[in-house]
Amino acid sequence: MPGAPELTHFREGLPRMVDVSGKAPTTRTASAEVWVLLPPEAWAALEAGTNPKGDPLTVARLAGLAGSKKTAELIVLCHPIPVTGADVQVTLEPQGVHIVTTVKTTAPTGVEMEALTAASVAALNVYDMLKAASKAIEVTGLRLLTKTGGKSGDYVASAR
Template sequence: MPFSHIDETGRLTMVDVGEKPITDRTATASGVVLMRPETVAAIRARTTPKGDPLEAARLAGILAAKQTDRLIPLCHTLPLAYVNVELTLAADHILITATARARASTGVEMEALTAVSVAALTLFDMCKAIDRTMRITDIQVRSKTGGASDWPASE
């Protein structure tokens, strides 16, 4: 039966969370945008060409977290109670940390990761005219609570 093979191998399936209990879920993710020290200095001095990349990145990250279910095909729609994006400037990079929270029957780590990723892309977009060396790196989940097994921070 050749079709079953096609249809069943690698078949995309959304996890059914209809029987899972609703609990208070949190997740924190982080990522880094590497850039030249002059670029970090321009951000601190608020002289980047398209305006303040920090506020834009925070807002874009929060908005994106609320759209995770439309970006990541098999993610569930979750009523986020909270999303926060924090930016820490270092000598040659910006560290992005995002936290998401929801009362839900599945975890919110994809929402936190999406906030980090889109905040990073926004920083990139707003600084690309002055820095062609940027790289987005080390996007990962830092911690997670409320599910069957909590994650301590992964270091």
Template sequence: MSELTHFRDGQPHMVDVTDKAPSTREATAEAWVRLPPEARAALETGTNPKGDPLVVARLAGLAGSKRTADLVLLCHPIPVTGAEVQVSLEPEGVRLWARVRTAAPTGVEMEALTAVTVAALNVYDMLKAASKAMEITGVRLLSKSGGKSGPYRAQEEARVSPADAWERPGP
């Protein structure tokens, strides 16, 4: 069994990347916010009292990508050298997508995942007056490049679709 990288003698620690050479790294991630009819209507008609959730989510995602080390305890603070967040209204709900880049000795997967998660939370916050039945789902890494572990691309069939019907059985 290999040694756990974030634990030594049963105690958590930050992995030392001092001797790792910086390299170009990129990661993309996505998340979805499923919208019940009331929330979708508020978004589509522009009647949301807090303003445009999609614009706020995009800005929040960009900020979230840069604050990842403040939120993920053993994550290294790294220079985010590029970040892009896209937010779109789809038949399944709101799709959030982020691509984050760096030239650092460690990857940016957590920064991309944080970007879409923070963006999704902001969609929820902005639309919660219309409906609290929204659901954040499908948060996943789509791809990454650079680093020792090499490239990764998610299998499309493994995608967790937010297109499930809203008519779910109750508790």
């Protein structure tokens, strides 16, 4: 199609992984957030410590860390990169569980997908741990909060 932009992840209509071998490794970070909204019965089980599966917040932290390292296995065109640091903050707020992840690398490509995957996996583990208390738990608001480094520069999400 004349004048159409060249697609980076497709050639002649077929998907491909972009070659980043010519790019210099640089330090990059990304943070993401997600919310797990809890209905009253799930909130009560969590607050009272009576959840039959145990502590979902601790499990979510560990799951998020593991998820950050497995991103390339889940996101089909994502490069495997060395995760040089990761942090998963899980807090109980009036609306539910708030998860904020931060991932760092020194690589030729960004780390946004690792931060988003970490947040997603952490949230899904909260759901799994509390689903016996309620099936009405809702995972919502997954978004990139910040990114640093790379050709596209820094990014900071607007406040909600």
